[in-house]
Amino acid sequence: MSIAVLLILAIAAFLAGLGGSYLGVGGGVFLIPFMTLALSVNIKVAIATSLIGVIATSSGAASVYVRDHLTNLRLAMFLEVATTLGAIAGALVGLGAPDFYLYLVFGVVVLYAATTMVRVRETAKERAYRGGGKESPFTKRLKLSSVYFDQEDQGVYRYRVERPVTGFGVSAAAGLFSGLLGVGGGFIKVPAMNVLMRVPMKAAVATSNFMIGVTAAASAFLYYSRGLVDPGLAAMVIIGVFSGTYLGARLLEHAKSSNVRFAFALFLVILGTAMLARLFFPGVPL
Amino acid sequence: MQQRASNLRRAVVAEVEDMNRLIYHVLRAGVVVSVAILLFGFVLVAFTGRPIPEQSISPRALGRPLFTFTPEGYFSLGVLILIFTPVVRVFLSLVSFVRERDRQYVLMTAIVFANLLVSLFLLA
Numbered sequence: 001m002s003i004a005v006l007l008i009l010a011i012a013a014f015l016a017g018l019g020g021s022y023l024g025v026g027g028g029v030f031l032i033p034f035m036t037l038a039l040s041v042n043i044k045v046a047i048a049t050s051l052i053g054v055i056a057t058s059s060g061a062a063s064v065y066v067r068d069h070l071t072n073l074r075l076a077m078f079l080e081v082a083t084t085l086g087a088i089a090g091a092l093v094g095l096g097a098p099d100f101y102l103y104l105v106f107g108v109v110v111l112y113a114a115t116t117m118v119r120v121r122e123t124a125k126e127r128a129y130r131g132g133g134k135e136s137p138f139t140k141r142l143k144l145s146s147v148y149f150d151q152e153d154q155g156v157y158r159y160r161v162e163r164p165v166t167g168f169g170v171s172a173a174a175g176l177f178s179g180l181l182g183v184g185g186g187f188i189k190v191p192a193m194n195v196l197m198r199v200p201m202k203a204a205v206a207t208s209n210f211m212i213g214v215t216a217a218a219s220a221f222l223y224y225s226r227g228l229v230d231p232g233l234a235a236m237v238i239i240g241v242f243s244g245t246y247l248g249a250r251l252l253e254h255a256k257s258s259n260v261r262f263a264f265a266l267f268l269v270i271l272g273t274a275m276l277a278r279l280f281f282p283g284v285p286l
Numbered sequence: 287m288q289q290r291a292s293n294l295r296r297a298v299v300a301e302v303e304d305m306n307r308l309i310y311h312v313l314r315a316g317v318v319v320s321v322a323i324l325l326f327g328f329v330l331v332a333f334t335g336r337p338i339p340e341q342s343i344s345p346r347a348l349g350r351p352l353f354t355f356t357p358e359g360y361f362s363l364g365v366l367i368l369i370f371t372p373v374v375r376v377f378l379s380l381v382s383f384v385r386e387r388d389r390q391y392v393l394m395t396a397i398v399f400a401n402l403l404v405s406l407f408l409l410a
Contacts, residue, residue, distance in 0.1 A: 006338070052365060056317060059371050063313035066306050073306075074391060077379060081394050084401035091405075142390060213313075213372040214398065220369045221406045224342060231361035232338040235324040238368055242321050 005039055006232060010240035012038075013053060017244025021061030022252045023264050024205030026054030026184025026212045027241065029271055035233075045230055047182030048223035051216045053237040054184035058213025060245030061252075062206070068253060070206035072146045072199065075161060079171040083185060083215040086175020091219035093180060111272035138164050148203045150257070159200050167197045171211075179219035184212030187271065190264060201257040201264075305382040309375055316371030323364035330357040373402050 012034050016027025028050040035046040065071045139145055144161040161167075170192040174185035186208045193204035223229060252260065331338055339358040343351055345366055351359025376399050383391040 052368060055368055055372060056320075059313040059317045059368070059375075063310045063317075066313070067310035069306065073379065077383075077391060077394050077398065080376075080398045081401075084398050084405075088401060088405055143388075214376060214402070217369055217372040218402055218405045224365070224369065225344065227341065229342040229365060230340050231327075231342045231358065231365055232340060234342075234365045235327065235338075235361055238317070238324060238364070239321055242317055 006236045009035070009039060009233060010236040013237040013240025014244040016053060016237075017057050017060065017241030018248040018251075019244075019267070020054075020057040020184075020186070020241070021209060021245040021248030022205070022255070022260065023186070023267055024190040024208035024212075025186030025267075026050075026057045026216065027244075028054050028181070028183035029187060031237070032182055033274070041230075041233065044223070044228050045233070048220070048228040049230065049233045049237055050182040051178075051220040051223060052229065052234045053241050054178075054182075054216040055213045055220060056238045056241040057245055058184065058209055058211075058216065060242050061249045062210040062213060064249040064253075065206035065209060068149065070148050070203055070253070071210045072144070072148075072161075072203055072207045073210075074142065075144050075146070075193070075197075075199070076207050076210045078142060078144060078164065079168060079189070080211055080214050082168045082172040083175030083178065083189075083211060084218045086172040086177075087179040087215045087218040088222075090176040090179025090181075091222045093176075108272075108276075111269070111276070136162060136164065146203070148200065148206075150200075150202060157200060159203065160198065162198045163196055167192055170196065175215050175218075178212070178215045179222075185215055186212050187268060191268075194261075201261050202252065202255075205252060205260065205264075305378070309378055312374055312378060313371060316368060316374065320364045320368040320371070323360055323367065327357050327360035327364060330355055330360060373399075373406075376402060 012031065013027070016031050019025070019030070020027035031050045031053055032043075032046045035041040035049065036043055041049070062071065066073070139161050142164065144164055145159060146161075147156060147158045149156050171185075171189060174188040174192070177183055177188065178185040189208040189211060190204050193199040193207060194201050199207065328338075330336070334355075334357065336357050339361050341358065342365060343358055343362040345362075348359060348362060348366075352363060353359075376395060380392065380395040380399055383395055
């Protein structure tokens with residue numbers, strides 16, 4: 001790999017880490033197309049590198065969120081049971097399924113998530129309301145509901161976690177995508193937590209960031225052992241992402257939740273459109 | 287009795303606080319150590335004139351390359367340490383839940399940890 005390629009990758013990784021820590025995603029959905037299209041990296045190597053980037057994003061950002069009590073540790077662990085199983089299955093299935101169907105499902109799910117996020121506005125009033133809802137018995141048993149401190153208005157918000165079983169199922173799918181496509185799965189997990197399970201946006205982002213590292217690690221070992229990890233590429237991604245999360249985590253904690261939500265919805269729209277566009281322009285190499 | 291209960295609660299909260307801080311430090315350290323080793327790898331590349339490695343080395347075969355200060359060895363080590371960081375984190379969560387005597391979560395965390403180990407040893 002030439003130095004120029006490596007430096008460009010580091011910059012791309014910085015952006016991925018920045019956006020990733022702010023949105024609760026791993027940056028894989030951006031890095032993989034970037035690596036395969038702009039840098040002509042082999043797709044499997046790109047997936048392996050991306051998984052490592054996801055771990056770096058996760059460890060970098062999640063560390064800050066856990067310390068600042070944004071992350072819901074119990075919810076994360078509960079959902080990780082699903083995602084790790086999904087991730088191993090996904091990595092093993094590998095190239096089993098025809099790409100066409102993957103992109104179709106991918107694009108549809110993402111666009112659906114985007115529209116649901118745009119529809120619901122999150123304000124401080126809504127966050128307070130969440131504390132007063134009815135708790136499902138399952139949530140109560142697992143003590144999933146929690147509280148978080150929001151820097152935006154220096155407020156402490158209690159929230160209840162709803163529909164944990166559905167969330168579990170969706171997380172398994174997120175894990176599957178992670179192992180299959182080298183993404184962190186955050187783009188599914190954040191809407192699942194925020195819209196489906198009614199976790200406030202910042203807590204959802206923080207928890208997702210915490211989870212994606214574990215999900216990615218579950219399949220990263222498999223890719224590493226098959227010699228698909230290019231250390232030079234991986235190094236640039238790790239270093240770039242590390243710097244990006246440093247900035248991104250700070251930005252998230254002081255941001256307005258509605259801004260974060262909007263940014264996320266926008267991200268999903270672009271992602272979904274790109275995924276579906278790939279269906280109609282199969283000439284684009286991947 | 288009330289006093290005991292609230293003391294216990296306070297102790298548990300303090301434990302959890304500690305655990306959060308510990309997890310923070312472990313996660314942070316994982317990335318920082320990984321980056322430091324990778325940077326060292328770049329230094330080796332500059333000093334030995336060897337190219338930036340494109341093939342990673344299996345953990346079992348890491349001994350010699352590390353001992354002889356080859357870039358391949360240190361790049362691979364840096365990457366491996368990063369991949370291991372979430373595994374350590376899950377293990378810490380397991381310890382934390384055991385201390386809190388939270389059976390449900392000890393079970394769940396054990397399953398997650400087992401999944402990671404399966405991925406590491408059996409399949410990889």
